Every structure is written in C-alpha cells, then in structure tokens.
Amino acid sequence: MVDSVSAVVRSQIMSRVRSKDTRPEMVVRRLVHGAGFRYRLHVANLPGRPDLVFPKRKKIIFVHGCFWHSHVGCGGARVPKSRTDFWLEKLGSNKVRDERNMQALIEAGWEVLVLWECQLRDPELIKRIRTFLTK
Ligand SMILES: [Zn+2]
Numbered sequence: 001m002v003d004s005v006s007a008v009v010r011s012q013i014m015s016r017v018r019s020k021d022t023r024p025e026m027v028v029r030r031l032v033h034g035a036g037f038r039y040r041l042h043v044a045n046l047p048g049r050p051d052l053v054f055p056k057r058k059k060i061i062f063v064h065g066c067f068w069h070s071h072v073g074c075g076g077a078r079v080p081k082s083r084t085d086f087w088l089e090k091l092g093s094n095k096v097r098d099e100r101n102m103q104a105l106i107e108a109g110w111e112v113l114v115l116w117e118c119q120l121r122d123p124e125l126i127k128r129i130r131t132f133l134t135k
Pocket of ligand 1: 066071074075076077116117118119
C-alpha cells in the first residue's frame, strides 16, 4: 500500500515546517513578543524595510543572515568557491545598501540594533534586546 504523500514530499513538508519556525527573524519575533514588546513588521516606507519597528520607542531591530549580509569574521559569511566574482559583487552591494540604509535611519532619529543569525542561540539575547528597547 502506497501512501498518498510520498516519503520525499513528506520530508520536504516537514523540513519546511521546521525551517519556518527556526528562521532567524521568527526566532527574534517570538522572543520579543514573548517579552511583551509590540512592534510593526517590515515597514515599507523606512529605508531597508526594517524587520521589527518600535515606532513609539523610535527603535528598530534588523535580523541579518550572516551570509547575505556578510557578517565580518563569521564562519557563516564565507564566499562560495564557485562563481566567486559574482558573489563578491552581490554581497558587496548588499553591504553598501545595508550601510546606506543604516545611515539614513540614524539620520532620521532611529536607534538601530542589528542581530546576527549566529547570535540567536545566545541565552542572553533577550537581555540584550530588552536593554536596547528600554534604555
Ligand atoms: Zn554571524
């Protein structure tokens, strides 16, 4: 008897469910929400469409993937060995854009915290976030 959902498809579904819950941004959202802070998501009229925006506090949290945002000194930010030129240019322009957005936000009076994917398992993370949001 063959199952209607093949094992391959099922494992794809399962991995999608899992990865949804562990996406870096979701980890931070859950943590921040659980600590009682309320925020807006991906505010389109702010530079870089920040991940979490706290309008009354005038604060912003970005959750950056180490690879896509070139986390300096991080093992997660290694440039692929194939199509290296392509990646260097792509990741370099991401970085320039990040810096430009950050500058624009700061000039507009926002305080910005960047959390990196590789820091999300730190048990002190919520403390850091709380300090940032309440200082
Ligand atoms: Zn990192």
